[in-house]
Amino acid sequence: MNAHFSHRDEHIDDNMIKMEVNLDDMSPEWLGFLLDKLLAKGANDVFYIPIYMKKNRPGVLLQLLCSSEKLNEIKSIIFSETTTLGIRYSPIHVHRLERRFRKIETPWGPVTLKEGLHNGAIVQAAPEYDDCKRLAEKANIPLKHVFQFVWKEIPNYS
Amino acid sequence: MNAHFSHRDEHIDDNMIKMEVNLDDMSPEWLGFLLDKLLAKGANDVFYIPIYMKKNRPGVLLQLLCSSEKLNEIKSIIFSETTTLGIRYSPIHVHRLERRFRKIETPWGPVTLKEGLHNGAIVQAAPEYDDCKRLAEKANIPLKHVFQFVWKEIPNYS
Amino acid sequence: MNAHFSHRDEHIDDNMIKMEVNLDDMSPEWLGFLLDKLLAKGANDVFYIPIYMKKNRPGVLLQLLCSSEKLNEIKSIIFSETTTLGIRYSPIHVHRLERRFRKIETPWGPVTLKEGLHNGAIVQAAPEYDDCKRLAEKANIPLKHVFQFVWKEIPNYS
Amino acid sequence: MNAHFSHRDEHIDDNMIKMEVNLDDMSPEWLGFLLDKLLAKGANDVFYIPIYMKKNRPGVLLQLLCSSEKLNEIKSIIFSETTTLGIRYSPIHVHRLERRFRKIETPWGPVTLKEGLHNGAIVQAAPEYDDCKRLAEKANIPLKHVFQFVWKEIPNYS
Amino acid sequence: MNAHFSHRDEHIDDNMIKMEVNLDDMSPEWLGFLLDKLLAKGANDVFYIPIYMKKNRPGVLLQLLCSSEKLNEIKSIIFSETTTLGIRYSPIHVHRLERRFRKIETPWGPVTLKEGLHNGAIVQAAPEYDDCKRLAEKANIPLKHVFQFVWKEIPNYS
Amino acid sequence: MNAHFSHRDEHIDDNMIKMEVNLDDMSPEWLGFLLDKLLAKGANDVFYIPIYMKKNRPGVLLQLLCSSEKLNEIKSIIFSETTTLGIRYSPIHVHRLERRFRKIETPWGPVTLKEGLHNGAIVQAAPEYDDCKRLAEKANIPLKHVFQFVWKEIPNYS
Numbered sequence: 001m002n003a004h005f006s007h008r009d010e011h012i013d014d015n016m017i018k019m020e021v022n023l024d025d026m027s028p029e030w031l032g033f034l035l036d037k038l039l040a041k042g043a044n045d046v047f048y049i050p051i052y053m054k055k056n057r058p059g060v061l062l063q064l065l066c067s068s069e070k071l072n073e074i075k076s077i078i079f080s081e082t083t084t085l086g087i088r089y090s091p092i093h094v095h096r097l098e099r100r101f102r103k104i105e106t107p108w109g110p111v112t113l114k115e116g117l118h119n120g121a122i123v124q125a126a127p128e129y130d131d132c133k134r135l136a137e138k139a140n141i142p143l144k145h146v147f148q149f150v151w152k153e154i155p156n157y158s
Numbered sequence: 159m160n161a162h163f164s165h166r167d168e169h170i171d172d173n174m175i176k177m178e179v180n181l182d183d184m185s186p187e188w189l190g191f192l193l194d195k196l197l198a199k200g201a202n203d204v205f206y207i208p209i210y211m212k213k214n215r216p217g218v219l220l221q222l223l224c225s226s227e228k229l230n231e232i233k234s235i236i237f238s239e240t241t242t243l244g245i246r247y248s249p250i251h252v253h254r255l256e257r258r259f260r261k262i263e264t265p266w267g268p269v270t271l272k273e274g275l276h277n278g279a280i281v282q283a284a285p286e287y288d289d290c291k292r293l294a295e296k297a298n299i300p301l302k303h304v305f306q307f308v309w310k311e312i313p314n315y316s
Numbered sequence: 317m318n319a320h321f322s323h324r325d326e327h328i329d330d331n332m333i334k335m336e337v338n339l340d341d342m343s344p345e346w347l348g349f350l351l352d353k354l355l356a357k358g359a360n361d362v363f364y365i366p367i368y369m370k371k372n373r374p375g376v377l378l379q380l381l382c383s384s385e386k387l388n389e390i391k392s393i394i395f396s397e398t399t400t401l402g403i404r405y406s407p408i409h410v411h412r413l414e415r416r417f418r419k420i421e422t423p424w425g426p427v428t429l430k431e432g433l434h435n436g437a438i439v440q441a442a443p444e445y446d447d448c449k450r451l452a453e454k455a456n457i458p459l460k461h462v463f464q465f466v467w468k469e470i471p472n473y474s
Numbered sequence: 475m476n477a478h479f480s481h482r483d484e485h486i487d488d489n490m491i492k493m494e495v496n497l498d499d500m501s502p503e504w505l506g507f508l509l510d511k512l513l514a515k516g517a518n519d520v521f522y523i524p525i526y527m528k529k530n531r532p533g534v535l536l537q538l539l540c541s542s543e544k545l546n547e548i549k550s551i552i553f554s555e556t557t558t559l560g561i562r563y564s565p566i567h568v569h570r571l572e573r574r575f576r577k578i579e580t581p582w583g584p585v586t587l588k589e590g591l592h593n594g595a596i597v598q599a600a601p602e603y604d605d606c607k608r609l610a611e612k613a614n615i616p617l618k619h620v621f622q623f624v625w626k627e628i629p630n631y632s
Numbered sequence: 633m634n635a636h637f638s639h640r641d642e643h644i645d646d647n648m649i650k651m652e653v654n655l656d657d658m659s660p661e662w663l664g665f666l667l668d669k670l671l672a673k674g675a676n677d678v679f680y681i682p683i684y685m686k687k688n689r690p691g692v693l694l695q696l697l698c699s700s701e702k703l704n705e706i707k708s709i710i711f712s713e714t715t716t717l718g719i720r721y722s723p724i725h726v727h728r729l730e731r732r733f734r735k736i737e738t739p740w741g742p743v744t745l746k747e748g749l750h751n752g753a754i755v756q757a758a759p760e761y762d763d764c765k766r767l768a769e770k771a772n773i774p775l776k777h778v779f780q781f782v783w784k785e786i787p788n789y790s
Numbered sequence: 791m792n793a794h795f796s797h798r799d800e801h802i803d804d805n806m807i808k809m810e811v812n813l814d815d816m817s818p819e820w821l822g823f824l825l826d827k828l829l830a831k832g833a834n835d836v837f838y839i840p841i842y843m844k845k846n847r848p849g850v851l852l853q854l855l856c857s858s859e860k861l862n863e864i865k866s867i868i869f870s871e872t873t874t875l876g877i878r879y880s881p882i883h884v885h886r887l888e889r890r891f892r893k894i895e896t897p898w899g900p901v902t903l904k905e906g907l908h909n910g911a912i913v914q915a916a917p918e919y920d921d922c923k924r925l926a927e928k929a930n931i932p933l934k935h936v937f938q939f940v941w942k943e944i945p946n947y948s
Contacts, residue, residue, distance in 0.1 A: 018562070022361055025442060027183045029919045032214035033926075033933045039528060045496055045562075047533065048216045048526040050208030050682075050840075052364040052376075054355060055445070056190035058206045058218050058684045059363065065562070075411060079439045080932040085432045087411045088334070088361075088381070095549060095561045116559045123553045126499060129529070129819045136823075142870040143823045151783040156739075176720070180835055183916060187445045191452075191459045197686060203654055203720075205691065206684040208366075208524075210838040212829060213919070216526045217837065218684075223720070233885060237913045238458040243906045245885045246808070246835075246855070253707060253719045265630075274717045281711045284657060287345045287687070294349075300396040301349045309625040338519055341600060343657045348688035364690045366682030366840075368522040368534075368848045370513060371603070372664035374680045375521065376690050391569060395597045401590045403569045404492070404519075404539070423946075467941040499817045503761045506846035507768075507775045522848045524682075524840030530822035532838045532850050554774040603661045610665075616712040617665045650878070671844060677812055677878075679849065680842040697878070727865060727877045748875045755869045758815060761845070 010098040010117060015068050016044075018092040019078075022051070024059035026083045031060060034081045038064055043074055065092065097124065104153045108135040111150050125154045168256040168275060173226050174202075176250040177236075180209070182217035184241045189218060192239045196222055201232055223250065255282065262311045266293040269308050283312045326414040326433060331384050332360075334408040335394075338367070340375035342399045347376060350397045354380055359390055381408065413440065420469045424451040427466050441470045484572040484591060489542050490518075492566040493552075496525070498533035500557045505534060508555045512538055517548055539566065571598065578627045582609040585624050599628045642730040642749060647700050648676075650724040651710075654683070656691035658715045663692060666713045670696055675706055697724065729756065736785045740767040743782050757786045800888040800907060805858050806834075808882040809868075812841070814849035816873045821850060824871045828854055833864055855882065887914065894943045898925040901940050915944045 023031070031048060038046045046064040053059040062082070066074045068091075075087055097116035104111045104127070111131040116124030127150040136143040181189070189206060196204045204222040211217040220240070224232045226249075233245055255274035262269045262285070269289040274282030285308040294301040339347070347364060354362045362380040369375040378398070382390045384407075391403055413432035420427045420443070427447040432440030443466040452459040497505070505522060512520045520538040527533040536556070540548045542565075549561055571590035578585045578601070585605040590598030601624040610617040655663070663680060670678045678696040685691040694714070698706045700723075707719055729748035736743045736759070743763040748756030759782040768775040813821070821838060828836045836854040843849040852872070856864045858881075865877055887906035894901045894917070901921040906914030917940040926933040 022363065025185045025187045027185060028211065028215035028217045029183045030933055031216055033923055035214050035528060046528065047496065049365055049523055050216060052684055052688065052690045053186065054351060054362065056193050056684065056688055057186035058189055058208060059186045060216050079413065079434045081934065083440055083442055085413045085415060085440060088408050090406065090408045090564065092562050092564045097553065097559045099559060118553045124557055124559060126557055133823055143820055144871065148783065148786055149788060151780065154780055156781060180837065188459055191449055193686060204686065205654065207681055207839055210526055210530065210532045212825060212836065214526065214528065214530055237887065237908045239460065241914055241916055243887045243889060243914060246882050248722065248880065248882045250720050250722045255711065255717045257717060276711045282715055282717060284715055291349055301346055302397065306625065306628055307630060309622065312622055314623060338521065341659045341661045343659060344685065344689035344691045345657045347690055351688050365523055366690060368842055368846065369660065370509060370520065370846065372667050372842065372844065372846055373660035374663055374682060374692050374842045375660045395571065395592045399598055399600055401571045401573060401598060404566050406564065406566045464941065464944055465946060467938065470938055472939060499819045501815045501817065502847035502849045503815045504775055505848055507765055509846050524848060527818065530825050531818035532821055532840060533818045534848050555776065607665055617662055618713065667844060678844065679812065681839055722880065724878050724880045729869065729875045731875060750869045756873055756875060758873055
């Protein structure tokens with residue numbers, strides 16, 4: 001194995017905040033914009049859940065994680081970009097695997113394989129999406145061809 | 159059985175239109191308003207589906223039924239009350255059961271039981287929600303107490 | 317600006333409880349009733365999430381907020397009105413903006429504009445839905461006409 | 475009443491953990507498998523929520539409860555069976571009703587009725603699904619016939 | 633390639649019916665039962681969509697396909713097992729690929745690989761879920777180990 | 791009004807096809823890629839719906855529109871990029887409004903306002919999202935500031 005970059009050791013992060021905001025009077029156009037902005041500003045795991053709110057409103061729940069150091073910055077972005085008058089949050093633990101990255105050669109160019117280790121053993125191995133996307137677009141082939149090629153390089157577990 | 163009002167015979171309606179509209183830039187507040195307005199104007203089975211649209215937009219699909227005679231009126235309401243530039247529609251068949259209504263006495267007042275008949279046999283029997291709601295609120299008891307009382311009056315099928 | 321009622325200052329409420337209940341054997345009719353009842357009894361942010369449960373059940377997750385003083389009362393309503401045998405809950409922080417209300421005159425009558433302030437600056441400004449709804453129904457015009465009229469009264473941020 | 479098995483007293487369990495995992499690169503086939511496996515291994519209330527993730531991904535949020543003693547075992551199953559590199563969790567309180575079970579005779583065989591008690595009063599009473607399913611399949615009748623028969627045995631609350 | 637069973641040629645089926653039913657007063661327990669029963673009776677592609685219905689009801693839309701010969705039989709099942717008073721349907725075209733099946737040997741036993749052909753070329757290749765599930769359970773290994781082993785046997789497209 | 795480009799007259803397009811595909815064994819990563827590819831190839835209104843499928847699978851329904859001339863090309867993309875063995879489709883009518891575009895000057899640059907006309911009257915008027923996004927990012931201001939500025943330029947309806 002030619003691991004060329006060791007990301008971080010497996011660890012439990014006790015310094016994270018889970019944030020939640022209900023949105024019932026805001027255009028989905030703005031929500032798409034907000035998701036990318038929050039990720040760019042350092043929030044993690046930003047996503048929306050469709051929810052059923054009062055007065056027959058098909059609303060949306062924004063959820064995200066951020067480190068406690070970023071709490072106030074992320075709050076300000078949410079108040080600026082959304083229509084909400086309130087933000088809910090609470091501390092949360094995050095168990096993160098050790099991550100390793102290695103290159104796989106394909107007929108269309110190299111792809112990074114991301115591996116996750118739990119107690120020192122590889123439990124995850126997945127091609128990086130952005131690499132596969134770039135190669136598929138450049139070679140004008142289906143995305144699944146690139147993924148399926150890389151899958152053959154995942155070592156057997158048995 | 160004391161049926162006191164026979165609604166309509168079982169039939170297949172070949173004169174209905176199914177309408178669909180994607181909405182990705184409209185407040186859920188307006189959607190709640192629209193749902194009630196469309197029902198008041200004679201549309202049937204008006205509802206929303208949460209959908210995943212381009213540019214990370216958590217949008218909504220409006221779907222409804224209307225008779226072909228009401229097609230243009232319903233279209234005009236949708237163009238007036240939503241932000242859409244397009245409405246999709248196609249004909250659809252609707253098989254409707256024969257409906258019968260009868261009164262059930264409860265300790266809190268009478269409730270209508272709605273029955274549905276398929277090929278002459280009762281296959282559906284359900285208390286009318288609005289009746290049960292009114293009694294539960296008036297008597298200040300849980301809604302399920304009213305429903306569960308009425309359920310005892312549904313005849314056994316065996 | 318003619319603010320005529322200052323609601324409350326911006327604050328962080330550390331006395332709130334987030335409650336969650338899974339429901340997999342209960343009619344959506346009862347769920348609609350429950351949502352309004354919980355709001356009437358003082359719960360905040362009551363809503364449903366569609367969830368995928370065991371045995372192919374398209375269930376629903378009820379979520380709400382309440383102050384810790386109301387914990388037992390809200391629990392009793394949930395046990396009375398739903399079919400659940402268990403309720404989950406945990407404390408949560410809520411950051412709420414300062415709120416101000418002012419009147420906007422429109423051709424169809426007055427509408428309240430609700431403003432939200434973060435660190436003393438206006439970051440939110442939205443017409444009150446119930447006012448707009450009442451005027452639209454009375455004047456028999458699209459709801460969006462009322463909103464769009466009021467939007468012109470929101471001061472520019474630049 | 476012929477209660478023949480008293481499950482447990484009403485109590486608040488302060489020893490539970492709520493776990494959450496975002497999944498954006500995993501087949502729904504595997505998710506179906508995982509749900510059953512987690513339940514078999516002692517997790518409670520395992521379910522999925524549809525979520526909107528970055529890059530237009532219609533992902534899924536896995537949520538479950540487990541006792542703190544099972545935390546590490548459940549984590550290992552999730553890392554083994556999913557593609558995730560991180561698991562989020564936090565403590566949660568669970569208020570559980572007292573449960574009682576009794577047999578109801580029906581024309582197709584016996585069905586267990588599960589009752590839930592809050593402060594000593596019966597607030598829940600529901601037929602066990604697995605019993606009803608078995609009888610409906612054996613007798614080749616609609617499932618609702620079995621439920622509706624058992625409902626008549628639920629005592630009135632008034 | 634050792635194809636040992638040729639399923640059917642690629643074709644367009646113009647004899648199919650798409651059926652839709654809104655359900656707003658029915659327990660998710662019954663819905664889980666219904667899904668399996670409809671599949672057992674010959675319906676195809678049976679599934680549920682979460683929908684927002686009037687009066688704040690988090691309802692469900694049942695959708696399925698069936699051949700026009702089975703129309704009346706499937707209708708009767710739906711009227712018997714659900715609470716609905718109406719069923720909507722319309723004709724639909726279905727383009728189906730040619731299917732081939734072949735066996736892949738794994739360390740835990742054989743797995744069927746299902747291939748799909750479009751204009752004579754293999755465009756789909758996927759392990760049969762039920763095979764992988766059985767082997768994973770028997771060998772007490774993660775399901776993904778079985779899938780990932782079989783994936784290596786999918787021929788390259790380049 | 792300085793309309794400088796008249797898009798197309800209001801019309802009903804009877805040449806469109808609605809396509810639907812169920813996906814229960816495909817990574818959400820691939821689905822995000824597919825959505826953009828289908829739009830780039832000329833499909834309209836491409837979106838996903840979360841659905842509940844057999845064996846507890848939280849699947850996804852792909853839906854899109856295309857002109858009948860593009861039917862075969864779009865089918866081929868779907869077979870190449872997804873894992874499906876079948877595609878469903880049926881004809882659909884689309885009523886499209888007349889569209890007009892005009893420029894609005896803002897403190898941060900020009901924004902296109904898109905208007906929709908029904909029977910010759912303006913019923914829709916909305917800022918183009920991509921313009922607003924570009925200006926908000928360049929000026930480093932909230933997206934809603936740009937929208938709210940443009941909203942003031944929408945003419946009153948009364």
